Amino acid sequence: MWPDHYINIKLNNIMCAKIEHHTQNITYDGLLQGNRDWVTATLAEDPTFFDRLSAGQKPPILWIGCSDSRVPANQITNTRPGDIFVHRNIANVIVHTDMNMLSVLDYAVNVLEVEHVLVVGHYGCGGVNAAMGSKQFGIIDNWLTNIRDVYRLHNDELDVLTDEKQRFDRLVELNVIEGVSNLTKTSIVQNRWANGKKLGIHGWVYSLETGLIKDLEVSASSNENISRVFKMNDGQ
Ligand SMILES: [Zn+2]
Numbered sequence: 001m002w003p004d005h006y007i008n009i010k011l012n013n014i015m016c017a018k019i020e021h022h023t024q025n026i027t028y029d030g031l032l033q034g035n036r037d038w039v040t041a042t043l044a045e046d047p048t049f050f051d052r053l054s055a056g057q058k059p060p061i062l063w064i065g066c067s068d069s070r071v072p073a074n075q076i077t078n079t080r081p082g083d084i085f086v087h088r089n090i091a092n093v094i095v096h097t098d099m100n101m102l103s104v105l106d107y108a109v110n111v112l113e114v115e116h117v118l119v120v121g122h123y124g125c126g127g128v129n130a131a132m133g134s135k136q137f138g139i140i141d142n143w144l145t146n147i148r149d150v151y152r153l154h155n156d157e158l159d160v161l162t163d164e165k166q167r168f169d170r171l172v173e174l175n176v177i178e179g180v181s182n183l184t185k186t187s188i189v190q191n192r193w194a195n196g197k198k199l200g201i202h203g204w205v206y207s208l209e210t211g212l213i214k215d216l217e218v219s220a221s222s223n224e225n226i227s228r229v230f231k232m233n234d235g236q
Pocket residue numbers: 001002066067068090091092122124125126127128
């Protein structure tokens with residue numbers, strides 16, 4: 001999602017023109033009207049919708065994705081309010097000092113008892129792109145340094161890719177793969193598995209160009225493959 005003019009360079013012009021035209025029609029009052037229209041349409045289709053949802057939530061999925069406005073969890077998976085618990089940040093970075101992410105993860109895993117955690121990146125991610133360059137954008141550069149660490153870890157694989165788009169796409173994927181790995185290093189996930197609970201951690205990448213999600217097939221569902229250095233036990 002960062003920054004718009006930067007990402008626009010990477011997208012085809014027709015698509016950008018459509019996006020700009022669309023966003024120009026969004027106004028403050030229009031959002032409130034849109035909300036009223038949505039309530040009317042939702043009740044027409046399902047009169048008990050709000051009664052049901054207001055009673056509580058039990059989503060089976062936690063989604064950790066990018067803040068990018070073009071990657072909304074519900075729409076692109078054809079799901080509805082109540083289906084997915086969502087955490088988003090710029091470039092779907094997963095670091096162990098992020099209290100926001102850790103709180104969401106702990107609540108989702110131990111209170112909501114989600115069965116799947118999805119780390120969802122997207123090709124064309126402005127945050128990942130910015131991390132590939134040397135231009136400063138402000139405080140966000142510090143956040144994106146986490147992605148530079150991903151690059152450093154996979155330097156050999158990335159540097160041989162001479163095609164810049166290929167290298168960009170692969171870093172998007174590796175950022176997701178490292179995100180999945182970072183989740184498995186948390187005491188939250190490891191304890192859940194140690195207690196015999198079902199929990200799958202998965203890595204996905206969404207294509208802005210096709211609308212399709214690619215499963216990177218890096219799913220983890222037990223403590224088995226965690227390297228010794230990162231393995232913890234709860235003292236029992
Ligand atoms: Zn992004």
